[in-house]
Amino acid sequence: MKNKVNATTIKKANEVLRRSVNFTPLQHDLYLSKKYKANVYLKREDLQKVRSFKLRGAYFAMHETPKKQLENGVVCASAGNHAQGVAYTAHEMKVDAYIYMPTTTPKQKVDQVRFFGGNYANIILEGDTFDASAAAAKKFAKANAMKFIDPFDDPNVINGQGTVALETIDELERVGVSADYVFVPVGGGGLIAGVSTYFKAEMPDAKIVAVEPKGAASMAAAFAQGGPVELDEIDKFVDGAAVKKVGKLTYELARENVDSVMNVDEGQISSTIIELYTKNAIVVEPAGALSVAALEDVKAEIKGKTVVCVISGGNNDITRMTDIEERSLIFQGVKHYFLINFPQRPGALREFLNDVLGEDDDITRFEYLKKLNRSRGAALIGVQLKNPKDLKPLLKKLNKFDPTFINLQDNELLYSMLS
Ligand SMILES: Cc1ncc(COP(=O)(O)O)c(C=O)c1O
Numbered sequence: 001m002k003n004k005v006n007a008t009t010i011k012k013a014n015e016v017l018r019r020s021v022n023f024t025p026l027q028h029d030l031y032l033s034k035k036y037k038a039n040v041y042l043k044r045e046d047l048q049k050v051r052s053f054k055l056r057g058a059y060f061a062m063h064e065t066p067k068k069q070l071e072n073g074v075v076c077a078s079a080g081n082h083a084q085g086v087a088y089t090a091h092e093m094k095v096d097a098y099i100y101m102p103t104t105t106p107k108q109k110v111d112q113v114r115f116f117g118g119n120y121a122n123i124i125l126e127g128d129t130f131d132a133s134a135a136a137a138k139k140f141a142k143a144n145a146m147k148f149i150d151p152f153d154d155p156n157v158i159n160g161q162g163t164v165a166l167e168t169i170d171e172l173e174r175v176g177v178s179a180d181y182v183f184v185p186v187g188g189g190g191l192i193a194g195v196s197t198y199f200k201a202e203m204p205d206a207k208i209v210a211v212e213p214k215g216a217a218s219m220a221a222a223f224a225q226g227g228p229v230e231l232d233e234i235d236k237f238v239d240g241a242a243v244k245k246v247g248k249l250t251y252e253l254a255r256e257n258v259d260s261v262m263n264v265d266e267g268q269i270s271s272t273i274i275e276l277y278t279k280n281a282i283v284v285e286p287a288g289a290l291s292v293a294a295l296e297d298v299k300a301e302i303k304g305k306t307v308v309c310v311i312s313g314g315n316n317d318i319t320r321m322t323d324i325e326e327r328s329l330i331f332q333g334v335k336h337y338f339l340i341n342f343p344q345r346p347g348a349l350r351e352f353l354n355d356v357l358g359e360d361d362d363i364t365r366f367e368y369l370k371k372l373n374r375s376r377g378a379a380l381i382g383v384q385l386k387n388p389k390d391l392k393p394l395l396k397k398l399n400k401f402d403p404t405f406i407n408l409q410d411n412e413l414l415y416s417m418l419s
Contacts, residue, residue, distance in 0.1 A: 007201035010162035046314025058085030060160030077137035080109030087117030100137035106317035152190030153247025162194025189250025196257035240287030267331020333388030
């Protein structure tokens with residue numbers, strides 16, 4: 001593998017890519033630097049042409065495919081961003097692309113693929129997950145003798161993604177600093193494989209941290225098992241990084257070059273998306289927020305250090321913001337849901353408001369249907385607190401009002417039925 005992916009092959013990829021992809025900024029971030037008492041730099045791949053680093057690998061892999069083979073067209077499968085990279089390149093190289101995406105792909109990403117690929121993009125929405133979509137795409141490529149452009153497990157794709165590290169180091173050297181830590185998001189592992197390989201060769205003292213969403217920690221599983229394994233279930237919230245099984249090559253390279261693997265709660269990721277937007281006017285998608293979200297869990301370790309976070313993508317579908325905000329509030333411990341048995345008599349609701357709710361507690365949801373011939377009826381109540389500390393007194397008063405009340409956070413099944 002070393003002869004296919006190394007600092008030299010990544011430099012070669014850069015010679016090709018620098019003509020077609022943006023050299024994205026490495027920005028010193030004042031807000032995060034103050035917050036973590038560290039020197040935090042953001043590698044802004046959200047400012048890449050297709051608003052994610054994925055263009056790099058797709059472009060280089062297609063560029064390296066023999067012209068004759070390209071004539072049949074290419075096939076890819078992607079949760080969205082790789083598809084945009086392939087679509088953009090197909091349009092530029094005038095090659096037909098058959099692009100498979102899971103049926104759950106946000107509309108914004110589907111529209112962007114159409115926009116970038118124009119008449120060269122043929123979009124096929126198939127499968128509930130990336131893996132199901134990929135299986136269908138590979139079958140189609142084989143049946144039609146077309147080149148399958150892998151989203152991560154391919155040396156040329158990895159070399160392309162590795163140019164993120166090359167640009168980062170160029171820029172760090174220009175300003176005369178070296179990185180102590182580099183935080184990199186992980187889905188199938190193409191980005192971390194390329195970035196870690198290049199850093200270990202050119203700035204070996206930097207610690208490379210792979211960051212996954214808690215609900216799709218497939219690289220951690222591979223590290224634990226000594227090779228890629230398929231996770232039974234994944235949370236698709238971080239759609240760019242929701243991959244059940246990392247690649248074989250990406251695993252091997254990560255195993256060799258990555259210093260640690262960590263995972264971040266989806267609620268923390270949501271809070272980070274909102275924070276990056278409100279404090280820094282940076283729009284990130286969930287996978288793009290992973291590297292910054294990780295800092296919260298390693299505060300003590302990074303104090304006084306120089307840290308690089310790769311902001312991998314900014315294709316956020318605005319219609320997802322309600323869900324993102326909800327997850328963030330729940331994670332911060334200020335949003336709660338309860339099922340409460342209400343006495344079916346006049347004045348019961350007023351009593352609840354007076355006796356149970358604290359001064360700053362705000363009702364965000366109330367669902368209740370009066371039933372005939374019953375003395376009590378269940379109500380679903382959502383409450384937003386000003387401070388997580390307000391929960392304790394609320395639970396105490398709720399217990400007095402209805403000792404049988406259910407806190408939905410304690411019941412995963414009921415809780416999942418809320419949205
Ligand atoms: C924005 C974003 N970040 C991170 C990743 C993960 O990249 P990789 O699959 O190379 O690990 C993806 C993959 O699609 C992505 O779109």
